[in-house]
Amino acid sequence: MEVKVMKNILGENEKIAEENRKLFRDKNIFVVNLMGSPGSGKTTLLEKTLSKLTKKFSVAVIEGDLFTARDAERIERQNVPVVQINTAGGCHLDAAMVRRAAESLNLDEINLLIVENVGNLVCPAEFDVGENIKAVVLSVTEGDDKPLKYPLIFKESAVAILNKVDLLPFTNFNLEQARADLSTIHPQIKIVETSCTQETGLDDWCNFIISQVSS
Amino acid sequence: MEVKVMKNILGENEKIAEENRKLFRDKNIFVVNLMGSPGSGKTTLLEKTLSKLTKKFSVAVIEGDLFTARDAERIERQNVPVVQINTAGGCHLDAAMVRRAAESLNLDEINLLIVENVGNLVCPAEFDVGENIKAVVLSVTEGDDKPLKYPLIFKESAVAILNKVDLLPFTNFNLEQARADLSTIHPQIKIVETSCTQETGLDDWCNFIISQVSS
Helix, strand or coil: CEEEECCCCCCCCHHHHHHHHHHHHHCCCEEEEEEECCCCCHHHHHHHHHHHHHHHCCEEEEEEECCCCHHHHHHHCCCCCEEEEECCCCCCCCHHHHHHHHCCCCHHHCCEEEEECCCECCHHHHCCCCCCEEEEEEEHHHCCCHHHHCHHHHHHEEEEEEECHHHHHHCCCCHHHHHHHHHHHCCCCEEEECECCCCECHHHHHHHHHHHHHC | CCEEECCCCCCCCHHHHHHHHHHHHHCCCEEEEEEECCCCCHHHHHHHHHHHHHHHCCEEEEEEECCCCHHHHHHHCCCCCEEEEECCCCCCCCHHHHHHHHCCCCHHHCCEEEEECCCECCHHHHCCCCCCEEEEEEEHHHCCCHHHHCHHHHHHEEEEEEECHHHHHHCCCCHHHHHHHHHHHCCCCEEEECECCCCECHHHHHHHHHHHHHC
């Protein structure tokens, strides 16, 4: 069987990302770039954990979506400042978008900014937005082959959230295999297992964020 | 709440796609561009239906992945000619990639070519590869809000495969809502409901492809 490697040339985004990073550092804001496939459960994870995080931090959220403000509306109900970015078809957030969205927030009153990226396991990993850490959500319904098939996003992320573990009995997802592959791709990655419907593992995720902000 | 629209400029791909389309038409090959999120079940759908389709057609498959030849290996076990494209991080197949992959196939011996795109609900929809129809797989575990949030791929697709319906009892996916939203976005779209583990709905998918090739 033939395997053809065809690499695209990707754009430059680093300069603005570095400016963002300096801005956020000056304002003492820790930034999480939250990524994952459509439907992996990113927004629900935020809905279920913002109340825990706001006990520790003054949190704001930037929501990235192609269209609609549905996710921002869900986050707004958590009484957290939120800005929605619509990319109008664009497959990822870039640093310039996050900059413009951040200008709508009162950066002097925030110390944790969570950027929920466009649902996509590929492109968001390639575009630094000036975050401190990347986090990736993988639903177990997506299959345990995803870390090896989409390694960059797992290589780039400080934490992998294996989500919807309540559905494990109904899938052939092999947790041990996924953990082994994740550790091969990124030995330092923190792995947490969560179910937002059963509300399990959510403290692990929150505690990891707390430890990162404090360190 | 503020909603910012920030549109990226997308590359040009149409010329090569039109050349591909002419090539495939001259060779009497019907081409399906199969798309969907990572883990929506595209490869498993092919595994489960290639034996049905090869009764009617001489089928070949082009597999698109960022890395690995895992999907092509799975398809090869179905005794169907297959070429793996590795995009080395690229988030979609483009027409030039499909052209180069097609050059490895004996186009005189094929009349149905299925191109399984990179797992991504966004970018593949924007890049015509010279196909006759696009098809999109949506796993019910991804959530019923996906058609409205990622409308382009559903607008472009002749058929939407609502997959993993065996997991419906364990999700809050509202089939009626999804069907209504799909019909709003694309009134002519054909909707099939499949479970590859329970082997339901697979004939609906195959019969739709057969009807399209014949028409």
